[in-house]
Amino acid sequence: MRKTPEGISGSCHDEKNRTLDKYLICGLGNPGQEYEGTRHNTGFMVLDAFAKASNIVFEDRRYGFIAETAVKGRKVILLKPTTFMNLSGNAVRYWLNKEHIDQRRLLVVSDDVALPAGAFRLKGSGSDGGHNGLGHIQQLIGSDYARLRMGIGNDYPRGGQIDWVLGHYTDEDLEALRPAVDTAVEIIRSFVLAGIDITMNQFNKLGKK
Numbered sequence: 001m002r003k004t005p006e007g008i009s010g011s012c013h014d015e016k017n018r019t020l021d022k023y024l025i026c027g028l029g030n031p032g033q034e035y036e037g038t039r040h041n042t043g044f045m046v047l048d049a050f051a052k053a054s055n056i057v058f059e060d061r062r063y064g065f066i067a068e069t070a071v072k073g074r075k076v077i078l079l080k081p082t083t084f085m086n087l088s089g090n091a092v093r094y095w096l097n098k099e100h101i102d103q104r105r106l107l108v109v110s111d112d113v114a115l116p117a118g119a120f121r122l123k124g125s126g127s128d129g130g131h132n133g134l135g136h137i138q139q140l141i142g143s144d145y146a147r148l149r150m151g152i153g154n155d156y157p158r159g160g161q162i163d164w165v166l167g168h169y170t171d172e173d174l175e176a177l178r179p180a181v182d183t184a185v186e187i188i189r190s191f192v193l194a195g196i197d198i199t200m201n202q203f204n205k206l207g208k209k
Helices: 008-016 039-054 087-099 131-139 161-165 171-194 196-206
Strands: 022-027 059-061 064-071 072-083 106-112 119-125 146-151
Touching: 022 039, 022 087, 022 171, 039 064, 039 072, 039 087, 039 106, 039 146, 039 161, 039 171, 064 087, 064 171, 072 087, 072 131, 072 171, 087 131, 106 131, 106 171, 119 196, 131 196, 171 196
Parallel strands: 022 072, 022 106, 106 146
Antiparallel strands: 059 064, 064 072, 119 146
């Protein structure tokens, strides 16, 4: 078995490095009680569900609410930016740099009017699709990062997109959305443990509506 310069076997050394792996999972939304339960805060909802399943709570930190956990030795940092949607990139860039996280270990969860409500799609990179939060992130760090788009539908009249995305989910809407949110929690875990390619292959077929 190959030895490292310190005399530690290669497998043990690799195991030690794996325990230091870090991932940043960012859910997009707007802070404040008036925005709770709105379609534009679907990213926040997914992270809240992940935090609840992991029995962790968010703390108010610089540029966002932060919660930390570990998934099989990999450190996972959840970020809900408090910069408001259009400046989401400030929070993402700060926490990537502060925690020295490789950009390939960033996953951003956002709402998407181009997908039907309850649908979702995971991608390893791409355009911002007209989403202001993704757009600002890409202005600051580029487009080479994973994103999970959660469909919110587009059942609004011409010129009504802003009112739609900032509108509140009904109880019926939330019940219909629940399976997609639960699956999103599984997607985050898979992204951390298996990587973007395997996770896309496994889950994207489930996200079609």
